Amino acid sequence: MDIHLELKELSKFLSEYSTSLMAVGVHTSRIVRNTARIAESFGFFVDMTIFQKTIIMTLRDKDNTHSYSTVNKIKPMALNFEINSRLSTLSWEAYDEHLSLDELRTKYQEIISNPRMSKWMVLFLVSCANASFCRLFTGDWQAMGIVFIATLVGFFVRQKMMEKHINHLFVFIVSSFVASMIGCTAVLYNIGTTPQIALGTSILYLVPGVPLINGIIDIIEGHVLAGVSRLINAALLIISLSIGLSLTLLLLGVQTL
Amino acid sequence: MMNFDLLQAIIFDGCFAAVASVGFAVISNPQRNSLWVSALLAAIGHGLRYCLLHSTSIDIASASFIAAFSIGMLSIVFAKKIHCPAEVFSFPSLLPMIPGMFAYKTVLYLVKFIQCKDDDALVNILVLAFKNGVTTTFIMFALVVGVAFPMFIFHKQSFAVTRILKLVKKN
Numbered sequence: 043m044d045i046h047l048e049l050k051e052l053s054k055f056l057s058e059y060s061t062s063l064m065a066v067g068v069h070t071s072r073i074v075r076n077t078a079r080i081a082e083s084f085g086f087f088v089d090m091t092i093f094q095k096t097i098i099m100t101l102r103d104k105d106n107t108h109s110y111s112t113v114n115k116i117k118p119m120a121l122n123f124e125i126n127s128r129l130s131t132l133s134w135e136a137y138d139e140h141l142s143l144d145e146l147r148t149k150y151q152e153i154i155s156n157p158r159m160s161k162w163m164v165l166f167l168v169s170c171a172n173a174s175f176c177r178l179f180t181g182d183w184q185a186m187g188i189v190f191i192a193t194l195v196g197f198f199v200r201q202k203m204m205e206k207h208i209n210h211l212f213v214f215i216v217s218s219f220v221a222s223m224i225g226c227t228a229v230l231y232n233i234g235t236t237p238q239i240a241l242g243t244s245i246l247y248l249v250p251g252v253p254l255i256n257g258i259i260d261i262i263e264g265h266v267l268a269g270v271s272r273l274i275n276a277a278l279l280i281i282s283l284s285i286g287l288s289l290t291l292l293l294l295g296v297q298t299l
Numbered sequence: 300m301m302n303f304d305l306l307q308a309i310i311f312d313g314c315f316a317a318v319a320s321v322g323f324a325v326i327s328n329p330q331r332n333s334l335w336v337s338a339l340l341a342a343i344g345h346g347l348r349y350c351l352l353h354s355t356s357i358d359i360a361s362a363s364f365i366a367a368f369s370i371g372m373l374s375i376v377f378a379k380k381i382h383c384p385a386e387v388f389s390f391p392s393l394l395p396m397i398p399g400m401f402a403y404k405t406v407l408y409l410v411k412f413i414q415c416k417d418d419d420a421l422v423n424i425l426v427l428a429f430k431n432g433v434t435t436t437f438i439m440f441a442l443v444v445g446v447a448f449p450m451f452i453f454h455k456q457s458f459a460v461t462r463i464l465k466l467v468k469k470n
Contacts, residue, residue, distance in 0.1 A: 121327035127383040158328045171322020174315035249399030255390055258443040284406035
């Protein structure tokens, strides 16, 4: 096959592959490693620059005579550990068994289109998680019950709004406002012995844990720019959820937290 | 010394941390077989942190580091057994320890700082905002460095865990 056509086709696939990895929340050095590994199995080298919104990469052959560059937007996908794990496995498969490009594409499509866990199941499990989180902060049983309901409603609102592709910062504000309003009933009616903790933990399901961890891992491994932009994104989300909470505190006139 | 009450509290703490880790992990759609491992690791990590905080005079950031380090070590062992990247279950097991409350309290105190009209109370609010902010940063770094440290030590093994899957299948 013509070397240019080969470089072009592989480039298209690799940029598709790496933008999906970035979207599902893989840390930067793993993206670089996985992509380079697939390129290597075809006898090429790849160099890439990763930003929060785009990935720029150049694919070149061994003696540097031919190259192909692509710039691709990061896809809007939700965090997904299963895709992370299976795409990493795919890169080793490509390396060890020298899969052809067509085989890679079909396997990639199959992994990407794998359905997520049922959203009702997620809703229930997140509510349980936040309720037990309330217990970890020494909340009592009444507080746990209120946090469970607050999370159930708040997370449901978040899921519904996310489906309509509303701006995610706005979604966080509304979701934390709804959840903290319900959590605030504990303080208003003085339910149980630890109403403050019920209010304080009712919005913790919104804290973006995985982006925070990824950001710091990136900084430690030297991808400072990518890491800082992840951290800033996470900080924006935390500020949004604080805005929702302070709206509740302001409206209901609760002073202490 | 360790008494029965503390032991019971640690076990309770571990169990609730396991539920919390599973629940927060499912937002990111993990693999089913790794979910149990992350629950177990979260229970061990959070229980260890609880034990350190309540039986020694260690601060929360150092305790988080020790807990995260043990999660990182165990996750490499499990990564070899299940053949998927170590972070697929070490990250979810860190989630219950993420300092979410410190993080949003920082923002709340900063908001309070600009709203406050009493000059004498300003310093107090600023100190609280600073304290929460620094705690958040230190815990976050302690968690991530703790969990990444074993990955750096066992560099080769931790990067190739997904590969072993194929080699095993061939044999």
